[in-house]
Amino acid sequence: MSEATKLFVEDARAVSIEAAAKILNLKFKRTGVEHPQPCPHCGGTDTFAFNTSKKKWNCRAGGIGGNDAIGMAAHCEGLDVRRRDGLLEACSIVLGRDIPEEGERESEEDRHARKMRLEERRLQNEAAFAERAASQDEFRERERQKARGIYQSLAALCKAPQMHGRFYLRHRCGGYPDATWLRVGADVTYWHGQDERGSPAALYSGPAMVAPFIMPDLVPIGCHITWIDLDRPPKFRPDLVDPTTGELLPAKKMRGSKKGGLIPIAGHPQCSRWVGGEGIENGVAFGVWEGWREDTFYFAAGDLGNLAGPADPSSRFAHPALKKPDAKGVPRPVMIAGPVPKADQDTDDAMWVADHVGELVLLADGDSELVMTAAAMARARARHARRGRLIPIVWPREGYDFSSMAAAAVAGDL
Template identity: 40%
Template sequence: MTASDLAFSDWVAEARSVSVLDELGRRKISLKRAGSEMVGPCPVCGGRDRFGVHVRKGIWHCRHAGRGGDAIALVEYLDGADFLAACETLTGRPPPRGEGTRATPEELDARKEERRAKAAKREAENNRYREAERRKVYALWGASRPIAGTPAEAYLARRGIPNPCSRDLRFKADFAFCHGEEEVGGRAYARVLHRGPALVAAITGPDGRFRGLHMTWIDLSRRKGKAEIVDPDTGEVLPAKKMRGSKLGGAIVLVPAWSGVARTVYAGEGIETLLSVWAALGAAGVDLRDTAFLCAADLGNLAGKARETIVHPTDKVADKRGHMRRVHVPGPVPDFESLAMPIPPECTELVLLADGDSEPFFTRMAMERATARHAAPGRLVRVVWAPPGKDFNDVLMEALAPEQAGGTPAVANGAYQDGEAA
């Protein structure tokens, strides 16, 4: 093999090593988790959830088009490109042997216009779908009730959290947990794996308008109160939490600043994390009248998208040829054009809560990104970490025995510190 052939082989391998999810993220194509896959409308032919990416295998497929494969096949599909053009898109470099693309400038212009028209059509369809979905989940929210005296209140109490009397937290007694699809009479319907009580939370935008719903299924017979839901086909234990509607650019206002001015804001990804810190600070006698507790629902919405991905210092994954490749994760520099949860403009101190039981490097990059994104003149932004292997609710529950004996909860008394895990 000549040096030219080796360079070409390396160039193709570089293109093939790009993560399918990274390329979709670069194009701002979002998908939702469904078991071992991320699913959603096909960027080319639409639908609802016909397009999927197998997270572990790193391959995509569209059921309607019958297409799928790695990142090169993805770019060929999305752009109508040939193999060389797809590799050039993924690597950002022309072919090393000078082959170039097989398209003329006129053909490239036509493809660009075709992609623009398709993108505009997809965006209009997506907007219609998002509004229809928002109305559906708003109806579910309207059918729920305040949590006082319900299993939702008992669930929070099980986690050591008193009822925050939040307008954005409610209870729904009989909520269907859907996962995947099943065919009935030739039509596809959402597959219901579980029905039961759920704590539901409203996700609202900066204007206070309802955007989406966060749901946590409850089983008070279990130690921490969350339901255990198993996929009968795979045996996989599924997360007992889901979101519907849109979370990006919104937040769950768990506890507002009762003075009406949120000088201090605590923000994080989980409801229990934020309410654990709220409960501990309240028990310690901290004046919280000017303090708000805002839940982003996940790290992506807390920090927004990254400008670029970076190589994980240790994690690797095998590609389809069995070669070990470095894992790429979102980096510390924010993409300010992407949406993220809003922080009240009057906030002068923002405390970002980082769980110690999440993947450390990924979480640290998200916290650095959130710190940069939410920085503002006159505002102090600091990151507070839970101890390694724990979240703030773990810390609170461990503190319950000393609290009952008259002590101060450890979560409010130095069990965590700024910047580093305690």
């Protein structure tokens, strides 16, 4: 290799991953340092990614990666860096200048053939990607439609001829809201597994409380279903068993999407005070306890993840007491998702809270693991914090959640 060629390669080695990504026309996410995308060479959905902070790139489809711009350019452009002409061509791409005269270039013919292969591959990738995206969108939209269909066909729980919903909430929570968000159905199907023809199988059908997941435009994107069996105190939920595995199934289900949405219980999102936690029952119990305040919107997030959003990995910490055995049987502390929200979150990584909300009362779940719940509640507070907004976190009596406190009060035990 001549001096000029060596210098040329050295210059190319100095090019950063970020600079090369721009030259290669790779996609940058608006925020963050990790930039996933389809591999320009192998296709796929998020098979390829480069990281501008770690200065690394990786292709899961090709099983290859590294920390240099030359390798990344070579993979994206289908060049073999083990061959001298491939290496020099990759250097030429990241530097944006021609290979020095005495260097070995790929022949015009080879270059043409390579460009053709790449163009063909790019078109295939694009078509495959568009098809996948369309079918995913279609599937999600169909699920949302079904969820809307289930919800919109039902009567409001507070005044339906069906008394199951009112009975359930009175026994679980001490009362029910005089609002039309929560609905009730006499005969809601519980789909589970598949029948012999591969179609969804109906495992059970019966009375259920159905709540929507809504977005800021108040349009439902999904629904939350709780099946009710009045003959089974104290939880009043049917005993659902998987016929093949004998496994006990949850009597609650979500259909459509929930991510970023919330379940309205009483009042209107226009209220400046919002009160809610994970589950519907706790929100209802708290609303009953404080007399359904006029200035308040009562809600549920559906689950802790949707309430608090994802944690920053660096805030993970070891549980002070809980341990579980690792692969070698050695007890290790259980790791807990920390109180700091992950940076660069998407808006739908957790439920929405309207900008005008001045007081957001978060209801903690007292019968879940304490340290994990406390970290998640702190994370929820940090995520939803705004200048001038109060976010008190309310805890139930030890060993209870708000609905079990209400049930105990109804029964005269508290």
